[in-house]
Amino acid sequence: MSQMGETYYGGGGYLSQGGNQSPGFGGSPGGKNRSDASHALRPLTINQIKQASQAHSDAEWVLDGHEIGQIVLIGTVMAVKRQTTNVSYSIADGTSKIEARQWIDSSMAEAEGVGNDDALMHQYVCVHGSLKMFGSQRYINATNVRKATPYQFYHWLLETMVIKLTLERGPPPRPGQAPQSRPPGIGGNASSAYAAQSAPQQTQSGMVQFAKCSPLQKKIAHYLLNQSSDDGTHVSLIAQHVGGDPMEISAALEGLLEDGHVYTTVDDEHFLISR
Incomplete structure (x- = not known):
């Protein structure tokens, strides 16, 4: 993981945390019998977020057979709606749009700059949080929203691609290491x-x-x-x-x-x- 990755992940990313295999950033309060994936921080595009599914309302979100815990999204703030208890951001990343809600803690709002709406309008932001559903609408329950740079946006976008391909095909071989064999039925060996x-x-x-x-x-x-x-x-x-x-x-x-x-x-x- 590069220094840029550590900047928006807070120290290591999804693959360095082990994905489904080892604990990582954050957690899911109140959960029980949850796998380690619920503690890992994974970068996802909004389109990927909208492809995720749940078996029922209390189940973990799943994308392509892998559970989703904490997520990181970088996109542009298109609109902001401030309410008494939360700030709602409409965010677009080029693949789709989604709402991110950040709840306001009055004792921390001033220190963290929560609700500094004008400064974030039409700017890149980095959002940490978890996927939630209210009625028929899914949204990001944001634990952190902060300004990001175009460089961070492109690094994050590449990271989503790398993780998706690694989960589908396995990690690329290291220098001097033979490529991994293909799954049964894919390829021509006997x-x-x-x-x-x-x-x-x-x-x-x-x-x-x-x-x-x-x-x-x-x-x-x-x-x-x-x-x-x-x-x-x-x-x-x-x-x-x-x-x-x-x-x-x-x-x-x-x-x-x-x-x-x-x-x-x-x-x-x-x-x-x-x-």
């Missing part, structure tokens, strides 16, 4: 082709124990049998793949859990199949 062909047979044999389960439970089990993460699969990904009523999916998972077919891993929202 071992990948064999793994891709044998996976359906393994899945079919593993479904025997679910013969007495409901069709929805079988669908969930079939999906989980094809997942390889040791940390389990988040319930939002299961719901996204299976489709249907979230309440029915939740009940089906609960039934599988009670019958011992699945078990939870890093928290109550990640599931692994019992083999």
